[in-house]
Amino acid sequence: MTTDILNFLLGLSGTIILLLFGVLGYFLRIVHNDAKKAVEEMGKNKGRIELVEQQLHSDVKRIEQTTQLELRNLAATVGKLSNSVELLVKVHLESNHKSS
Secondary structure (H helix, E strand, O other), rough: OOHHHHHHHHHHHHHHHHHHHHHHHHHHHHHHHHHHHHHHHHHHHHHHHHHHHHHHHHHHHHHHHHHHHHHHHHHHHHHHHHHHHHHHHHHHHHHHHHHH
């Protein structure tokens, strides 16, 4: 082989290697940007999840308080109804006792 052919082949292989490094660098840059965006999105999603968790917790607490209030109201109403039924039974018994 002559030195001209050897120099040509070395130059060609060097060019091919540089071209391959360029392509590899390009794809590595794309992967790096995608990974960076994925990390940013993960941070945003984590914040959103925490916000939804807080809202869910406050909703559960509010429902629990409302349920307790309704149970108290129901207990008070049942108590009043019990008193009314007791009074009605007494009145009925007295009216039956007077008519006998």
